[in-house]
Amino acid sequence: MIELKNINKIYNLGLPDESNVLKNISFKVKKNEFTILRGPSGSGKSTILSIIAGLIKPTSGEVIVDGKSIAKLPDKFAANLRADKIGFIFQKFNLIHDLTAIDNITVPLLPSKFSKTEIIERAEKIMSELSIIEKKNLVVKKLSGGEQQRVAIARALINNPKIILADEPTANLDEKLSLSFLDIIKKLKEKGLTILLASHDPVFNNLKCIDNIIDIHLGEIK
C-alpha cells in the first residue's frame, strides 16, 4: 500500500542552514496494516508523513502509494491523491477555528461533485460514530481538545480514504482521551483502513493491534 525507497529530504539545500532531515529511509506498509513511526521530536517522523501525503516532495528517492509513484507528482495530482485516498490527522488538528465542527468536517468534499446534502449526511454519520454529533454546530474553537481531535478525525474520514496518516495525534490529549483515540483507530483498522501513525507516546507501546513499529532517530531508521 505504501512504499518508501531511499528517501532523502534536505531542507534549504545549498544554503548555510542546510539540514538533512531524512537519510535513505526505506520501508513498506501493507494494506490494512497499523504501523507506528516511533522516535523523539525532530527525528523526521512528520516529514515522512508529509512526503507520503504529497504535501512536500523528497529531495531524492521514490514514494509509492497504492501502486502509484508520487515523489515527483505535480501539485495538482498530489492534491487529488489526498482528496481521494488519504485522510490526514495533524498534530495540532489544523482545524479552521472560526468554522463550526460540521463545516470543518465537510471542507475536503466542497470542491467534489457530491451534493451538499450528500456531504452533510456523510459528515453527520461520521460525527455520530465518533460521538460528536451534538457538537456539530459549535464553532471549533469552543470545543475541548478531545472534541477538536474527533472533528479532525471526522474530517480525515469524510472522503472515505484508504489510508489514514496521523501525526502525533495524542500529543495534546490526556491519557483518557488518548485511549479513546486508540479505540477509534482500532475500529478504523477493523474497517480495512491502512494506518500509519507517527508518535512517541507510550500509550502505543505493546498494543496487539499494531502490526509494525518503525523506529526513527535523527532521520534514519534504527
Next chain:
Amino acid sequence: MNLKLIDYALKSLKRRFGKKLAVTFIFSFLVFLLVSVFSIATSLKTELLSSVDALPELIVQRMKAGRQALIPVERTYKIATIPGVEKAYDRVWGYYYFLNANVNFTVVGLDFDLEAYKQKYNDIIKMYSNITDTISTPYMIAGKGVKKILEENFYDKYFNFIKVTGGKVETTIIGTFTDKSAMETNDVILMPENYVREIFDIPEDYATDIVVRVPNPIEVNVVKRKLQYMFPDCRVISKEDISGSYQNIFDYKSGLFLALLIAAFIAFFILVYDKTSGLSLEDRREIGILKAVGWQVENILQIKFIEGIFISLFSFFFGTGLALFYVYTMHAPLLRNLFTGASILKPTFELIPVIDFQLLFLVFILTVPIYIMATIIPSWRAAIIDADEVMR
C-alpha cells in the same frame, strides 16, 4: 461555478466581517467620491454645452469708458443688411440686485409677439401664452431659483421692482421655468420688454445689446470683423469666446478635483499594495489546511475570486448608488460649491441628472479588477507553496 465554494466564500466573508467591512467602507467611499465628482462634472458640462449651443453666433455690445453701455436700436437694422447675417435682434435686459437676499437676477425683456432669443424662452412663452394674451398688468415668469428666493422673502404671488428712476413696478408672478437647463435659467426673470425698459430706464430707441445670427459657421469670423469695422465703439463676442471662458473656469475647477482624486487613488493603491504584499498568518494557515485536505490551487483561487468580486461589486454599486443619491437628490452639498463656486450673487441651481455610463465603466475598470487582482495574487502565492510550509 461550484455553489458549495460560493457558500464557503460567503461564510468566509462573514467570519472576517470586521476586516471586510473596513475594506468595503474604504472601497465604497472611493467609488462614491469618483462617481460624485464625475456626475457633477458631467452634469455641469451638459448644462454648459446646452447653454453654449443656445447662444447666438455673435453678440454686439457697446462700450463706454470700458463699461457696457446702451446701444442704439437702429444699428440692428444696419447689421441685418450685412451679407451672411440671417437675422439681428436687439435685446433689452439687465441685472437686478435684490438687496433682501443679496442676489442678482437677470431680468430679460421679451416682446412676447416676436420670435426672438433662445428657443427655450420661446417654449416657455408658448407654455404661458393663454395667460400672457389676456393679462394687461406687469407680469413675470421666474426661474426656479428666483422663485425660491422670492418665496423665502414672502413674494409668492408678486414682486415689486424698484425702478432706476425711483418708484416701483408691481409684477405678478405667473409661472416658473422647468428644471431642464436650470443652471442657465435659474436666475432669469422673463418680462414684457416695456416693463424691463421701465425698470432699467432704457429708452425706446436703445437696447442692452444686439444678437446676430450667422447660419454659416465659416462666415462667423468674417462677420465679426465687419462688425468691428462698422462699430469701433462696440465689443463683438462670438459663441466660441463664451464657450472658451466657460471651459477655462470648468477646467480650473476640474484641476482642483483632479488633485483630490489623485489623493483618493493613492489611498486606494496603498490599500491594494497592502493586500498584495501579504496575507495574514490566519489566511495563510487556512490556505495550507485547504491544500492539505485535498483542495486544488484553482479551488482556493475560486473562493478568493468570489470574495473579491462580492466585496468589489457591492462596494462599486453601493458607492455609485450613494453618489447618485448625493448628487441628484441631495444636490451635492460641499462638492458642488468647489465646482461652481459658493457665490451668493446668483441663486443656486439644481443639477440635471445625467448618467454617463462610459465614466461609470471607467470607475469600474479602475477599481473592481484591481481589487480582485489584489485579493487573488497573494492567495495564489500562498497556494503554490507546499501546504506543509504554509501551515507552519
